[in-house]
Amino acid sequence: MSRIILSIAVCFVLGVPIGADFPGDPKPCKYGESDCIVKLVNELISSKASQGDRALNLVKLDPLPVAKMNIKQGADSPVNIDLTFTDNNVYGISTMKIRKVKGFGKSIDKKHELLLNAATLTLAGPYKITGKVLILPISGSGESNMTLVNCDMIVSFTGKPVEKDGETYMEATNLKLSTKPERLYYLFSNLFNGDKALGDNMNTFLNDNWEAIFLEVQQSMQTAFAEIFQAIITNVFSKYPYAKFFEE
Numbered sequence: 161m162s163r164i165i166l167s168i169a170v171c172f173v174l175g176v177p178i179g180a181d182f183p184g185d186p187k188p189c190k191y192g193e194s195d196c197i198v199k200l201v202n203e204l205i206s207s208k209a210s211q212g213d214r215a216l217n218l219v220k221l222d223p224l225p226v227a228k229m230n231i232k233q234g235a236d237s238p239v240n241i242d243l244t245f246t247d248n249n250v251y252g253i254s255t256m257k258i259r260k261v262k263g264f265g266k267s268i269d270k271k272h273e274l275l276l277n278a279a280t281l282t283l284a285g286p287y288k289i290t291g292k293v294l295i296l297p298i299s300g301s302g303e304s305n306m307t308l309v310n311c312d313m314i315v316s317f318t319g320k321p322v323e324k325d326g327e328t329y330m331e332a333t334n335l336k337l338s339t340k341p342e343r344l345y346y347l348f349s350n351l352f353n354g355d356k357a358l359g360d361n362m363n364t365f366l367n368d369n370w371e372a373i374f375l376e377v378q379q380s381m382q383t384a385f386a387e388i389f390q391a392i393i394t395n396v397f398s399k400y401p402y403a404k405f406f407e408e
């Protein structure tokens with residue numbers, strides 16, 4: 161019933177010796193070697209996020225274009241809105257730091273998990289909204305900016321081994337995302353056909369109630385972003401057989 165949006169992003173890319181051709185030997189990390197993988201992924205995020213890396217099938221992550229996202233919550237939700245973002249960007253993925261990883265061992269067919277923190281993540285671009293937020297009617301279209309500050313995230317997925325030309329690749333399935341921002345700022349320009357007083361009041365109201373509103377829309381946003389991350393991770397691991405990423 162709900163779909164959609166917001167926050168996060170992640171990237172996950174594993175396996176590349178920085179500054180070397182990939183796949184090379186020796187591989188930078190052993191299977192399941194958490195500290196090494198954390199360091200490697202963090203280096204990749206800071207060095208590759210703003211450009212992507214064709215050698216890794218890694219798309220550009222900062223900004224990450226989001227063509228369309230729709231959050232539609234039913235009348236049973238206190239945040240009963242139909243909100244569409246078109247041609248938005250997510251900014252800030254390059255500020256993400258992985259804190260811990262679990263999984264990435266020899267067996268693909270397991271749960272793999274990344275715990276991370278993003279200093280700030282912003283979804284910005286054109287929006288259109290109608291509905292009600294905690295009993296107040298809301299409507300408008302213009303530019304919006306939703307910024308999450310100091311956001312802890314957990315990304316987990318189940319690896320699925322896929323055979324191709326006698327080699328085994330990993331596909332990410334059932335990816336789940338959970339996000340816990342310290343604070344969230346909303347800014348919707350041009351609400352109520354540009355009525356400034358009404359628009360300013362609504363933005364103040366949204367920010368005063370940021371947490372209650374976030375809790376209502378969180379699930380649909382996480383679901384939408386989970387699809388994006390699952391595609392990014394699967395893409396990276398489709399480039400080489402899983403065994404090429406790690407040392408025994």
Ligand SMILES: *[C@@H]1O[C@H](CO)[C@@H](O)[C@H](O)[C@H]1NC(C)=O
Binds near residue numbers: 251305306345
């Ligand atoms: C979004 O808003 C934040 C402040 O909440 C600001 O720092 C950032 O520059 C804005 N980003 C865009 C793309 O407008």
